[in-house]
C-alpha cells in the first residue's frame with residue numbers, strides 16, 4: 001500500500017462519540033458526556049474518566065457504554081480526562097452491578113459507590129503521599145520529568161501530603177491524573193481520602209549477616225573467631241540454619257526477622273545484640289505488606305480428608321455434574337473447611353478463579369493462616385478492617401491475575417473476577433451477608449448466586465444451620481444437598497441441659513439478697529468451677545452488651561431514655577455512663593432520680609459487662625475475658641482476645657453473638673447461654689430461625705476435639721418447643737415446623753418480602769407520608785399485598801420517626817419484576833410531591 005493513499009478523515013467523516021458514565025452518586029440514570037474527538041481511541045468501557053458535575057465538582061466515574069447518540073434533553077459536556085487505558089471494572093462486573101441495582105431497587109451509582117475502594121474513586125478531596133517504602137536512589141523504575149516534580153514536592157518533609165489540586169498546581173496543568181496513576185503503579189506514592197486513612201506502614205526489625213562475611217572463607221574465619229563465645233555462636237548457627245547463605249548468597253539480603261532470634265528460648269537476646277554491636281549482623285527495618293510477595297510461606301499439603309469428608313466431597317462433585325448449586329449441611333465441627341479447601345484446590349487446578357465468602361466475624365487470622373499455607377501468594381484477603389490501599393491492592397491483584405483465590409467478607413462479591421469457577425459461601429445462613437444501610441441493601445449470598453450464573457461458576461453453600469430458604473430449594477430438588485452428621489475425629493456433639501431460672505429467684509439467708517446468682521444458676525456456677533479445675537475452658541453467651549440494659553427508680557419508676565431514639569439507655573460500668581446502643585449518645589449516670597430525687601436507682605437486667613464482673617467476684621482465680629462491640633473497637637483487639645483464649649492465657653470467654661460464630665478452640669468443654677429467652681421473643685418472622693441457629697452454633701463451640709462437651713441453657717420457659725429441637729440437634733424437624741409456619745403466614749420461601757421504611761423528623765410527617773405511599777401501592781399491587789404502615793418496635797432512631805410498610809409478593813419472576821417497577825413508581829411519585837419533601841424512603845428487598 002502506498003503511504004500517501006491513507007485517507008485523511010474529512011471533517012464530515014468524524015465520528016462523535018458519547019460515553020454514558022456512572023457517577024458514584026444515587027442518581028436515577030446515567031449521564032452522557034462527549035468524548036473529545038482526538039481522544040476517540042482512548043475510551044475504554046469500564047475505565048475511569050474525569051468529568052465535571054454541577055458547577056464546581058470534578059468527579060471520577062466509570063464509563064458504562066460508548067455510542068454515537070447525543071442526549072436529547074441536554075447539551076453533553078466534554079470528558080475532561082481519561083485515567084485508565086484498561087478497564088478497572090470488567091464487563092461481567094458491570095452486568096452484575098446492573099442486576100444488583102435492578103433487583104435491590106437502587107441506582108447503579110450506589111452500587112458502584114459501594115463496590116469501588118475509595119482510592120479508585122479519585123475525587124477533588126483525594127490526597128497523595130510518598131510511599132514509605134520508596135527510596136529514590138534504589139527505585140527500579142525511571143520517572144518522567146513531571147513525576148520527578150511531584151516526588152520533589154512530596155519530599156520536602158516527612159509524611160508530607162498534597163491534595164489533588166495542589167498536585168495540579170505543582171505541575172501547572174489540569175490533566176494530571178495520569179501522572180498520579182503512573183506514580184501509584186510504580187509504588188512511589190499512594191492515595192488516601194481521609195486523614196485517618198493515611199498509611200502507617202507495619203515495620204519489622206530484621207537482621208542479616210554483614211556483607212563482608214557472606215563468603216564461605218569469611219564465614220569460616222568468623223566461626224573460628226567466635227569459637228569461645230558459645231552464645232554468639234549459637235545465634236549465628238541458627239541464622240545460617242534459617243538463611244542458608246553458604247548455599248545461596250542472595251538469600252542474605254532478605255535477612256531474618258530479629259524476633260525469630262531474640263524470642264527463641266534457646267538463644268540469648270543479648271548475644272544477638274552483641275553481634276549487631278560488633279558489626280557481625282546488621283539490623284534493618286522492613287515494611288511488610290499484608291500480602292507477602294516474595295516470602296512465600298512454606299506451601300503445605302492440606303490435611304488428608306477423613307473417610308466421611310471424602311464421601312461428602314465426592315457427593316458435592318457428583319451433584320455439580322448436574323446442578324450449579326449445592327448445600328453442604330454439616331454439623332458444627334464436622335470439618336467443612338477442609339472440604340472447601342480440597343474443592344478450591346481442585347477448582348484452581350482447572351484454571352478458574354475462586355471466591356470464598358465468610359461472614360465478617362469469622363474471617364480471622366486463624367482461617368487466613370490456614371489458607372495461606374495451602375494457597376501461598378495466590379491468596380488475596382478482602383476484609384472491611386483493611387485500609388483502602390490494601391483493598392486496592394487486592395482489587396488490582398484480581399485484575400492482573402496475581403490472586404486466583406480470594407477469601408473475603410460480603411463486599412468481596414464486588415471484586416473484578418471474570419473467570420470464576422467456584423464460589424464458596426460459608427455459614428450461608430448468616431444475616432451479616434446482608435447489608436442494611438445504606439443502599440445497595442444486598443445479600444452477598446444472593447449476589448454470589450447470580451455471579452455464579454453469569455460466569456458459569458459452581459456454588460457451594462455451607463452451614464450447620466442452613467437458612468429455611470436454602471433448605472427449601474434443596475428439598476425441591478433444584479439444589480444439591482450433601483449432609484455430614486458426624487463431627488471430625490472422636491468428639492461427638494455436646495450434651496445440652498436446660499436449667500429453669502424461675503427456681504433460682506428465692507432470696508438468700510436472712511432475707512438478704514444472695515450474691516449475684518440471679519444470672520448464674522447454681523448448676524451453671526458448679527459446672528464452670530468443675531471445668532476450670534480440669535484446666536478446660538468455658539464460653540458464656542449473653543446477647544446484650546454493657547452492664548445493665550436499663551436502670552430504673554424504685555420509688556417513681558423513672559427510666560432514662562435516649563433523646564433521639566425510642567429506647568432506654570444502657571448502663572456501662574467501666575465508663576460509668578448511660579449509653580444509647582442505636583445512636584451512640586451518652587449521658588452521665590445520675591446519682592439520684594432526676595424525677596423524684598430518690599437515691600433508689602436500680603440496675604435492671606444484665607449485659608456482658610455485668611456477667612464478666614460477677615464472674616470475677618464468684619471465681620477470683622478465673623482469667624475472664626470479654627468479647628463484644630465495646631472490647632473489640634481497636635484494630636487488633638479482636639485478634640488479641642482470640643489468641644489469648646487460644647493460647648489459654650484466659651480461661652473464660654464472655655461475649656455477645658461474636659462468640660457464637662465459626663470459632664474453633666480445642667479446649668472448650670462448656671458453653672453457657674445465660675438468658676435464652678430474650679433471643680426467642682423478638683417481633684420478627686425470622687425470630688425462631690435465628691434463635692435456633694444461634695443456640696446450635698454457640699453450642700457447637702463446645703467439645704470440638706477429644707472430650708465430650710456440655711452446654712447449659714438458662715431459661716425461664718423450658719417448655720418452648722424450640723429447645724427440644726436444639727437438644728436433639730434435629731435440624732430437619734425444626735425446618736419442617738418452621739416451614740409450616742411460613743406457609744401459613746405467607747412468608748419466604750412462599751413469598752418475597754419487600755420492606756419500605758419511611759423516616760421523618762416529625763411523627764405526623766412520617767405517618768402521613770407512609771399512608772399516602774400505601775395508597776399508591778395498594779392501587780397498583782392490590783390490598784392483600786400491602787401491610788401497614790406501622791410504627792416498628794423501636795419507632796424513633798437518631799431523631800427520625802419511622803413507619804414501616806411490608807409488601808408480600810408472589811415468587812414468580814415476571815410478577816416480581818413488574819411489581820418492583822410499580823413500587824419504584826409509587827415511591828417516585830411520593831418523593832416528587834411537595835407535601836412529603838421532608839421524608840426519606842428506604843427500600844429493602846428480601847429484608848433479614
Ligand SMILES: Nc1ncnc2c1ncn2[C@@H]1O[C@H](COP(=O)(O)OP(=O)(O)OP(=O)(O)O)[C@@H](O)[C@H]1O
Nearest residue numbers: 303304305306332333334335336337338464488662
Ligand atoms: N481431615 C482433617 N484432618 C485433621 N484435622 C481436621 C480435619 N478436618 C477437620 N479437622 C479439624 O477439626 C476441627 C473442626 O473443623 P472445621 O472448623 O472445619 O469444622 P466446621 O465444620 O467448619 O465447623 P463449624 O460449622 O462449627 O464452623 C478443626 O480444628 C479442624 O482443623
Ligand SMILES: [Zn+2]
Nearest residue numbers: 562565580583
Ligand atoms: Zn439514641
